[in-house]
Amino acid sequence: MATALDGPVGAVADFHAALARGDNAAALSLLAEDVLIYESGGTENSRAEYASHHLKSDAAFSAAVPRMLISRTHGEQGDTAWVMSVENVEGTYR
Template identity: 50%
Template sequence: MTHNPEPAMSRTVLALALSMTVLSAAPAFAQDHAHGHHHAPGSVAAEATGAAAAVDAFHAALKAGDTAAALTFLAPDVMIFEEGGAERSRDEYASHHLGSDAAFAAASEATMARRSGWAEGELAWITSEGRTTGQFNGRAVDRLTTETMVLKRHADGWRIHHIHWSSRAPG
């Protein structure tokens, strides 16, 4: 019987999916028995502070309009989900929504209401809830936002491998 190995991308996606399943099965406030840490609801575990800093730096670069810097925080095979759509790589994101995301970030104010994060080994997830307000393209903006980012530690720092953005009108 011959074995046909899966492509590397499929293995990476499978590993991230399995990691997310394991991560989502343990609430952020659960005790990490293996390391003796307690995580409060709505907090970022000490092991995930570097990943949270990478998320913040990505957003700061977008807000500043520095799209080249923003791209450095994304893995080449990043998968971005937003409003039912998907961009399947850093290059695809750069050629489609990066510019408009930077323009939107510059024209609006985002405030964070709550953030949680956890890391195990080389993987981390950071979840954020907030509100974005302002004016963009002549229209008022007022959105409640949620964001999930999955990151992997690389030799030169944390890189974002998955983003899921969602928003809705308040009320």
């Protein structure tokens, strides 16, 4: 899926869009095998770990509750990239 954003920031936007539409395969395809995900004070240390732990619940939550981007920073060094987002997430889930 193409977005108006390129690179790591575009991948993050595409990842969240895939989660929101419940396309777990597309979301996983955007993650490197050795991805490191920081979320709400915890970490997922690989794509496989994320897929087995939080993917399904993150997709269900993302489909039900809208998010509004507050700020985003990003950078790249060599073959490593990072994106940090602060979002406001309000709504009813379950």
